[in-house]
Amino acid sequence: MIVFGVRTPSRRATLSGTGSEPVDDPGARPMSLARIHNFSISLDGFATGEPQTLETPFGHAGQRLHRWMMATRYWDPSGTAGVDDAFAERHGPGIGAEIMGANKFGPPGWQDDPDWRGWWGPNPPFHTPTFVLTHRPRSPIEMEGGTTFHFLDASPAEALEVARAAADGQDVRIGGGATVVRDFLAAGLVDHMHLVQVPIVLGRGVRLWDGLEALEAGYAVESVSSPSGVTHLTFTREA
Amino acid sequence: MIVFGVRTPSRRATLSGTGSEPVDDPGARPMSLARIHNFSISLDGFATGEPQTLETPFGHAGQRLHRWMMATRYWDPSGTAGVDDAFAERHGPGIGAEIMGANKFGPPGWQDDPDWRGWWGPNPPFHTPTFVLTHRPRSPIEMEGGTTFHFLDASPAEALEVARAAADGQDVRIGGGATVVRDFLAAGLVDHMHLVQVPIVLGRGVRLWDGLEALEAGYAVESVSSPSGVTHLTFTREA
Known part of the structure; x- marks a missing residue:
């Protein structure tokens, strides 16, 4: 038996x-893992276009990097339930905290607006302690639905330690943007990364790949193309 | 019937x-089409590493960008015959001429060596008129197997016109390297492009994507991942 x-x-x-x-x-x-999910980039590696403003958080990329996700059941109950959805819905389970960069939390200059509470309305989609990296920290903001924004002026390793303590044994999601993802990758802190390569050439913006030569060493890398046209790439740290 | x-x-x-x-x-x-085949790039878009020398034509990339091809039946009779091979073997049929850049024909400085005849020995794998773009043209070199090297100091459009005339109604392959591919794409001269994305991050070298914002406009783009780990991307000009 x-x-x-x-x-x-x-x-x-x-x-x-x-x-x-x-x-x-x-x-x-x-150990509590550091995970990246649904991180969408163009063929030329840009995770956002430019300029990033209140009206255009992804600059000239608009919503093009994320349409694949909006078409899934994860986003829309009448959406698709294939490979795109299978990846998209892994965003939440097992996550006990998120770390994001200042440029994800708000448009340039949000630090000067004491009333800025993020893009996501009263009930943000994080539902955990969420750590915003900024050189100008402020007091925590408790939102509905379990999200509390904490503001940290810290290195990637320090921030991960704080987030792990808050995650209560669960994993920490590195939520982006590109600069934060790159910094955590460069510091060797990422255990699992899911990228989504969208078949557009943005030409300018913030590029994921700079300074990451030989990133693949130490990871098992898989890729699978979806009928939607995107390609999912996973980097999983090897034992 | x-x-x-x-x-x-x-x-x-x-x-x-x-x-x-x-x-x-x-x-x-x-019309005779301008086609690109088996053009291999890293995740970060580099088609070659650095430095390119006689001993290391692809610099620190070594053979890593082309191992997928060496594993196919196209390259090795005992190789694989799946999706990688299906793409690889389209390199030859229907092609009546090739255009390549100076950096594909030889290592830096080959123009100073009157005896340099390319990397490929007496019977190069082109078997057609082959046009080498260089600012220092020399006399044509007739090789075995149907390859004749011609040397042209010309713009992409001018070179394509010359190559089309030599191709006798067949298509023209744009053979690389990255700078030449990029120049032909930027000039809107490419009808079909097959890229192979290899799951490595080179970090430095010659990058394909620079200056090609919105390249996808006017092309149907498909991608398919192979069990070998690479992803094939095709750009086909829309009617």
Whole structure:
């Protein structure tokens, strides 16, 4: 008889066919991972266009980098339920905190507006502690739905430590934008990255890839193209 | 009875279900196309590493950009015969001439070596007139197997006109490197482009994408990932 043992107290689902108690081995407890999801880039590697303003958060890219996601059931109940949706919906489960850059939280200059509370209305789609990296921190803002914005002036490694403590054993999502993703990758802090390559050439904006020579070393890289035209790339840290 | 009509003088096969004679309309003769095949780039868009030397024609990229091709039956009779091979073998058929850049023909400084005859030995894999773009033209070199190297100091449009005349009704392959491909794309001269995206981050070298904002306009773009790990992208000019 084949026995499927459950090795950990982690949330990660494992199979047990035995009825025996799982072995709780704290030494083998998986670490809280740093994960990137649904990070969309153009063929030439830009994760946003320019200029980024209140009216055009992605600059001349408009919504073109994210249309693939808006077409899925994850975004719209009448949307598609294929490979795009399978990737999109991994954004939330298992995440206990998010880290984002100042340019994701608001348009240039939001630091001068004491009433700015992000783009997302009273109930932002994070539902966890959310850490905004900025050189001008302010007091936390508690939103509806479980999102609290905290403001940190910290290095990637320091921010990840703080976010992990807040994530209560769950994973931390590195939410972007491109500069933050690049900084965390360059610091070797990312365990899993899901990119979505959209078949457009933006030509200008903020590019993901700069300074990341040999990024693939230490990751298993997979790619799969979708009938929608985008290609999903996953980087998973090798043991 | 279904009749397969050949709509010559083009080699392109068309289907006719009518039983009527094919209409030979010189005005509708498909133009000789400018095509790019098997052009391999890293995730960050580099088609070669650096430095390019006699010993390392692709710089620090080594052979990593082309391993996918060496694993196919196109390259090696015992190789794979799947999607990578299906794309690879389209390199030759229907091509009547090639245009390449000076940096594809030889390492930096080859213009100072009167005996340089390319990387490819006495029987190069082109088997057609092959036009090398250089500001220092020399006399043509006739090789074995149908390849003759001609040296041109010309703009992309001028070179394409010369190559088309030599291609005798067939298509012209734009053979690279990255600078030449980019120049032909920027000039709007490319009808079909097949890129192969290899899951490595080179970080430096010669990048394809610079200056090509909105390249996708006017092309149908498809992508398909291969079990080998690369992703094939095709840009086909829309009618």
